[in-house]
Structure formats: structure tokens, C-alpha cells
Amino acid sequence: MNEIVKRLHPVANVRRRLFALSGNRCAFPGCPHPVINQAGQLVAEMCHIEAANKDGERFNPNQTNEERRAFENLILLCGTHHTVTNDTDVYTVAKMQEMKSAHEARSFMQPPEMQEYFVDVTSNQSYELPKNFLNLDTAGWDDTSFSEANKLLVRIATLPPLTRSLYVNALICAVPRDLSLFVDPNELSIRLQVPVVTLEPHFAMLVRAELVTEWSAEEAEMCGRPPFRHFYLRGLDREDYGNYFLVLLNRRFRADPATLRDIIENLNYQLLDE
Incomplete structure (x- = not known):
């Protein structure tokens, strides 16, 4: 073998x-x-x-x-x-x-029993961070690049599994714009065959986790952005290291979405090392 x-x-x-x-x-x-x-x-x-x-x-x-x-x-x-x-x-x-x-x-x-307590589905998640990111084009990366990429992966791992699934689907179909990636929730709703209202709580969680930023149609038009409501996927830093990491993920796995889903949904981050 x-x-x-x-x-x-x-x-x-x-x-x-x-x-x-x-x-x-x-x-x-x-x-x-x-x-x-x-x-x-x-x-x-x-x-x-x-x-x-x-x-x-x-x-x-x-x-x-x-x-x-x-x-x-x-x-x-x-x-x-x-x-x-x-x-x-x-x-x-x-x-x-x-x-x-x-x-x-x-x-x-065993017969079913009354639920005695709620279980946080994020509490049993484990993962190993990448060691070298060799599956990405990291030419020009410095120590801060690797550090910010790892911080972003740690934050993603705190999400519930279903929210991570929405996040990776947004990342796959996001449209690049310079060092930004934007996604239209209506387009995502059509692609996933799920009503937008079903996606809203997950987008709200992503906003709170500082993994996406929402733009209303009016805000977008005023800033010269696409004139409809959309979300930008974002890094955690102000210097665009995280944004560039997301752009690289989008670029590398757009033609191989199954691998990116495995990386994000199942926290198989070591696949970034191949």
C-alpha cells in the first residue's frame, strides 16, 4: 500500500x-x-x-x-x-x-430516557493544527502569516458542526475581490436548497465569531461594493493575513471542494500539509 x-x-x-x-x-x-x-x-x-x-x-x-x-x-x-x-x-x-x-x-x-442535561456539540471536537501548510502556495509567507492562519483555524473549530458546514460552503462559492471574498446568502440558499431563514442563525453566529462581516445593500452601494446584501469572509487581524489565507483556500480548493469540506467540517487540518 x-x-x-x-x-x-x-x-x-x-x-x-x-x-x-x-x-x-x-x-x-x-x-x-x-x-x-x-x-x-x-x-x-x-x-x-x-x-x-x-x-x-x-x-x-x-x-x-x-x-x-x-x-x-x-x-x-x-x-x-x-x-x-x-x-x-x-x-x-x-x-x-x-x-x-x-x-x-x-x-x-435500552429504552429512551428523559434528557437530563444539554450537551454542547462543540465540546467533543479535537484537531491538530497544520505543521507546514505545504498544500497551499505559501510563497512570501512569514511567521505572522502562519500564526494568523492557525488563529483562524482555531476560531473555526469553536463553531458547531452545522455552522462549520455553512462556512465551508460559503468559502467554496465565495467570489474573490482583491483580498476579500464575498458571498450572497440568496445564492447560497439556492445552491444548498435551504431557505435563507434557515441560514440566518448560522450567519449570525459567524458574525459574532468575527469570521464574516455583513453588508446591507445600501452600505455596499455607498462603498462601491456589489449592490445587494452579502457577507464578507474575514480573518481575525487588521493586516489582511487572515484574508489572504482564505483567498488561498478558495483558490486552491475551488476545484476540489470535497477536500476543503473534510478540512473544515471534520477539522482535518493536517490535509493542509500535503
């Missing part, structure tokens, strides 16, 4: 399925440790049955990177039992698969 072994973050639907079938308990038999505590915080670990990296437990060189982050290869364990199951003489692949299957079957058969 010629694929370079790389740890990929599990996609959103896989994470949702794992948490839904966990019964909010560690999968180790008899362990009462919760996955999410009453403050809505993730207090367990998403573990690989067959390791994501070559030096990990039960690594399988015949798996692909996608297979390593698949639902079938992931199990939720508390920190203690994650360490315990590192004993591969006892906890073989077959043993771990049996543990996962039995736990999820029990959780599936």
Missing part, C-alpha cells in the same frame, strides 16, 4: 453515531464512567481498535487511513480503560471488536 499513514479525525456523522450508541458510558465491561459529564464536557476518549499511527497498539498496515477513522474501528473508553486496553496480549483486535459490539448492542436495546 503506497498511502502515507496519517491520523485523520473521524467525520461528524461517525462521531454522532458513536456517541448515540455509547449509552453515555465507557465501553469497557462494567465501567460506569460517563462519556459526557453533567457540564456537557467530553470526559472519555475516542480510541482506535487498530491504531491510527504505525507505533500504536494493534496497528494494521493493510488498513487505509479512511478505514482507520471509520465507525467500525472506533470505541469510546474512559482514560483508565484506554490505558488498560493498551495491553495487546490481552486486548487483541478480536477482543476489542467484541467489547465494542456488546456495548453498543446493550445501549441500542
Whole structure:
């Protein structure tokens, strides 16, 4: 297999399925440790049955990177039992698969209970920042360029998954204008086949996160901008380092939107290093 072994973050639907079938308990038999505590915080670990990296437990060189982050290869364990199951003489692949299957079957058969607390969907998100951004044309970048790009990625990671999905779709179809990218919410509504009113709360969250700036039709026309309501995607700094990073993302992945969706929606930032 010629694929370079790389740890990929599990996609959103896989994470949702794992948490839904966990019964909010560690999968180790008899362990009462919760996955999410009453403050809505993730207090367990998403573990690989067959390791994501070559030096990990039960690594399988015949798996692909996608297979390593698949639902079938992931199990939720508390920190203690994650360490315990590192004993591969006892906890073989077959043993771990049996543990996962039995736990999820029990959780599936349990009757639904009243929701006792709300869970912040952003609390269980993890990611690794890029190391070199070699997948972008970074000629002319300095230390500030890399720093501001990373700050922007950290801010994006604080968004709920559905808001990140809107953001990346806006980034894909945004129209470049110098060092700016603008998007028409009506056009986005048509492309996504979703009413504008459904997009509004997500745009409001993006505005609060300082990731977009809204222009009314009147403001835009007065400033010589396109004469309709639209949003500008923006960086977090005043010197346009973040803006230029977004322009590079738009330019690099306009013809490869699936990869950019994986980067933003699933926080697979390491794909920027290839």
C-alpha cells in the first residue's frame, strides 16, 4: 500500500453515531464512567481498535487511513480503560471488536430516557493544527502569516458542526475581490436548497465569531461594493493575513471542494500539509 499513514479525525456523522450508541458510558465491561459529564464536557476518549499511527497498539498496515477513522474501528473508553486496553496480549483486535459490539448492542436495546442535561456539540471536537501548510502556495509567507492562519483555524473549530458546514460552503462559492471574498446568502440558499431563514442563525453566529462581516445593500452601494446584501469572509487581524489565507483556500480548493469540506467540517487540518 503506497498511502502515507496519517491520523485523520473521524467525520461528524461517525462521531454522532458513536456517541448515540455509547449509552453515555465507557465501553469497557462494567465501567460506569460517563462519556459526557453533567457540564456537557467530553470526559472519555475516542480510541482506535487498530491504531491510527504505525507505533500504536494493534496497528494494521493493510488498513487505509479512511478505514482507520471509520465507525467500525472506533470505541469510546474512559482514560483508565484506554490505558488498560493498551495491553495487546490481552486486548487483541478480536477482543476489542467484541467489547465494542456488546456495548453498543446493550445501549441500542435500552429504552429512551428523559434528557437530563444539554450537551454542547462543540465540546467533543479535537484537531491538530497544520505543521507546514505545504498544500497551499505559501510563497512570501512569514511567521505572522502562519500564526494568523492557525488563529483562524482555531476560531473555526469553536463553531458547531452545522455552522462549520455553512462556512465551508460559503468559502467554496465565495467570489474573490482583491483580498476579500464575498458571498450572497440568496445564492447560497439556492445552491444548498435551504431557505435563507434557515441560514440566518448560522450567519449570525459567524458574525459574532468575527469570521464574516455583513453588508446591507445600501452600505455596499455607498462603498462601491456589489449592490445587494452579502457577507464578507474575514480573518481575525487588521493586516489582511487572515484574508489572504482564505483567498488561498478558495483558490486552491475551488476545484476540489470535497477536500476543503473534510478540512473544515471534520477539522482535518493536517490535509493542509500535503
